[in-house]
Amino acid sequence: MRHILSILLENEPGALSRIVGLFSQRAFNIESLTVAPTDDNTLSRITIATIGDDKVLEQIVKQVNKLVDVIKITDLTERKHVERELLLVKVVAMNDKSRTEVKRISDIFRGAIVDIGKQIYTIELTGSSDKLNAFIETLNNETEIIESVRSGCVGIARGEKALRV
Amino acid sequence: MTKELFTGAEMVVKALSALKVxxxxxxxxxxxxxxxxxxxxxxxxxxxxVRHEQAATHMADGYSRATGEVGVVLATSGPGATNCVTGIATAYMDSIPMVVLAGQVPTTLIGNDAFQETDIVGCTRPIIKHSFNCRDLADIPNVIAKAFYIASTGRPGPVVVELPKDLLIPQNKAEFAIELDVKMRSYNPNVKGHPKQIRKAVKTINEAKKLVVYSGGGIVLSDASELLTTLVETLKAPITNTLMGLGGISGTHENFVGMLGMHGSFEANKTMANADVILALGARFDDRVTNNVEKFCPNATIIHVDIDPTSISKTINAHVPVVGLVEVVMQQLLDELAATNFTPDEEALADWWQQIHLWRDMRHVGYKQVAGEKIKPQRVVEAMYKITNGEAYVASDVGQHQMFAAQYYPFAKPRQWINSGGAGTMGFGLPAAMGVKLAFPDKHVICITGDGSIQMNIQELSTCLQYNLPVVIVALNNRSLGMVRQWQDMVYGGRHSSSYMESLPDFTKIAEAYGHVGIKIDTLDELDSKLAQAFSIKNKLVFVDVLVDEKEHVYPMHIRQGGIDDMWVEKGVKA
Known part of the structure; x- marks a missing residue:
């Protein structure tokens, strides 16, 4: 099962490599990983999307928690949460028909065209990973994707619950 | 008034002094x-x-295992630091508190492939508890204080501190400030067991008919053997130790059924397999203990006490997990037992012990020494036990001799048995013994080794002379890599691929060349007298080269992929 883990850790040199090293050392899976400082710049927040059964997840959470730099880890998928991922995708938009169609699809998914070239559109879209997958599939049916980049997902719990020091 | 300023090098020394190194x-x-x-x-x-940095790590490790203090290692950048890797891994696997100070090229050169530059923090990342890249001179004292705090608290382990050269040079100075009472928001190891879990554990113990206590290195590391003995005597239960846990309770205690696991005693493995409740204390269900996890003690309810949550339910599912320091949790268990007026179920205990005595009487740990034939290695260990009254520190290398020592030298006290259990590092024995001897110059310190292992750090004979470290090295010389050969006999059709040594040196002459005493023993008649002679020499290192039977195997031995009590008990005989 897919899980989204939020990790709050010291913004120290090497902290990220300890997390990544742990996942490879113990053969845990990483589907996506994002990292950035938080509003408190002594802290970093990492979001990892991973896949594993309950036993593997228990070990992942415990092993990450054991790292000295890690302050807190939580499995967002255990409760209600908001999940978002950013996609930037460059597609072929050669003629009026394809431009119109790409614009229409983009609007339907609430994307934004953020750059236009002679023969390309660049679209920005945020949403759940599922929504991004669906958008890419739809685009693929209409035009050619030249390049795409995804941020990996980030997430936050709904309601009062907060991951903080 | 101007404050006194110090160089980074001076700060390192001042910090270590403040930490009582x-x-x-x-x-x-x-x-x-x-x-x-x-x-x-x-x-x-x-x-x-030392003569090789690997030996520095093992020596610090042996010193730490014997004293409980943090072992401190200093190595230069590049190869000096990478030579420490095996020793760091060894300490990591056995949870030994160690701080390794590694030099580094100046910060201005880091990343340039400078002379003797290696990313030692990167190299050691999977085998350390934590590491620090020092980048600011003024941070040095507190980084070292943190390193000691992390290394020695919670589940102990090695910590690497990288010190670039430009932080140490005389041109750069700063004020010295150190906070010895370390507090870190990201690191607060749990100490006490959760009261609810303690009550659950005691309830489970109360309902047990066939309880066994299974204790490991955690007992030794936390100096909790007296408490363990009290607990075992309160419960009147049998107790088994892991290889790392030997000495946690006296090896001659009547409740002790021996070591368990791959080369554990018949009765220990049988007791585990038939128990209805297993109380695991500071042990981690290592694969050398469990054999096939699918077949591991199917009828047992498992109470698992460990300071490290990752050890719990990693390989074997714990029904009652208790996270906390083992000495604290054992006291909590004793208090709860007293509060609930625990009285052992005498009837169930009598049946359980009767069964255990039957297994014990089968005497499956054994060997046959025939007069006039080659010396059996087990016989050598028994002779050493007698001569030293069972009171010596025994540092072991890795292989058959290690298992024979574990089986035939019952340790009375914790920290007496010094061996590389988790990593299985050949070459560990001699430098570890030296670390012990440095701490306890008046005690007998034995390095039990083999003709393979001793050659992995034999250069340290020179260090022994320099610092007057008269350990007694006893090599069970079978002209073979005995454990490899045993597996080849049992699993690989007797094909001895690269498991024997055709060009062994005369070890007694090597010892003499380094300024020590060499004694060779090759017949049974002279074994006891010559060994006694070796132990009577107090001020010189003695290297005893004992030629033993190369065909001897270590038994019992787990049958691969079987349950914990599926064992070979002698050549060709299954239990």
């Missing part, structure tokens, strides 16, 4: 010369010069 084990080189200069100009801390 007595010895540093190390080897100098370019990037740490300033540090060596600072060590030269003080006399609070003694530096022990």
């Amino acid at each position: 007595k010895y540093i084990f190390g080897y100098p080189g370019g990037s740490v010369l300033d540090l060596y200069d600072a060590i030269f100009q003080q006399d609070e801390i003694e530096h022990i010069l």
Whole structure:
């Protein structure tokens, strides 16, 4: 099962490599990983999307928690949460028909065209990973994707619950 | 008034002094010369010069295992630091508190593939508890204080501190400030067991008919053997130790059924397999204990006490997990037992012990020594036990001799048995024994080794002479890599691929060349007298080269992929 883990850790040199090293050392899976400082710049927040059964997840959470730099880890998928991922995708938009169609699809998914070239559109879209997958599939049916980049997902719990020091 | 300023090198030494360090084990080189200069100009801390950095780590490790103090290692950048890797991994696997100070090229050169530059923090990342890249001179004292705090608390382990050369040189100075009462928001190891879990554990113990206590290295590391003995006597239960846990309870205690696991005693493995409740204390269900996890003790309810949550339910599912320091949790268990008026179920206990005595009477740990034939290695260990009254520190290398020592030298006290259990590092024995001897110069310190292992750090005979470390080295010389050969006999059709040594040196002459005493023993008649002679020489290192039967195997031995009590008990005989 897919899980989204939020990790709050010291913004120290090497902290990220300890997390990544742990996942490879113990053969845990990483589907996506994002990292950035938080509003408190002594802290970093990492979001990892991973896949594993309950036993593997228990070990992942415990092993990450054991790292000295890690302050807190939580499995967002255990409760209600908001999940978002950013996609930037460059597609072929050669003629009026394809431009119109790409614009229409983009609007339907609430994307934004953020750059236009002679023969390309660049679209920005945020949403759940599922929504991004669906958008890419739809685009693929209409035009050619030249390049795409995804941020990996980030997430936050709904309601009062907060991951903080 | 101007504040006094110090160089980074001086700060390192001052910080180590503040932390009451007595010895540093190390080897100098370019990037740490300033540090060596600072060590030269003080006399609070003694530096022990080894002949290879790997030995420095093992020596610090042995010193730590015997004393409980943090072992301190100093190595230069590049190869000096990478030579420490095996020793760091060894300490990591056995949870030994160690701080490794590694030199580094100046910060301006880091990343340039400079001379003797290696990313040692990167190299050691999977085998350390934590590491620090020092980048600011003023941080040095507190980084070292944190390193000691992390290494020695919670589940102990090695910590690497990288010190770039430009932080140590005389041109750069700063004020010295150290906070010894370390507090970290990201690191607060749990100490007490959760009261609800303690009550659950005691309830489970109360309902047990066939309880066994299974204790490991955690008992030794936390000096909790007296409490363990009290607990076992309160419960009147049988107890087994892991290889790392030997000495946690006296090896001659009547409740002790021996070591368990791959080469554990018949009765220990049988007791585990038939128990209805297993109380695991500071042990981690290592694969050398469990054999096939699918078949592991199917009828047992498992109470698992460990300081490290990752150890719990990693390989074997724990029904009652208790996270906490084992000595604290054992006291909580004793208090709860007293509060609930625990009285052992005498009837169930009598049946359980009767069964255990039947297994014990089968005497499956055994060997046959025939007069006039080659010396059996087990016989040598028994002779050493008698001569030293079972009171020696025994540092072991890795292989058959290690298992024979574990089986035939019942340790009375914790910290008496010093071996590389988790990593299985050949070459560990001699430097570890040296670390012990440095701490306890008046005690017998044995390095039990083999003709393979001893050659992995034999250069340290030179260090022994320099610092007058008269350990007794007893090599069970079977002209073979005995454990490899045993597996080849049992699993690989007797094909001895690269498991024997055709060009062994005369070890007694090597010892003599290094300024020590060499004694060779090759017949049974002279074994006891010559061994006694070796142990009577107090002020010189003695290397005893005992030629033993190369065909001897270690038994019992787990049958691969079987349950914990599926064992070979002698050649060709299954239990």
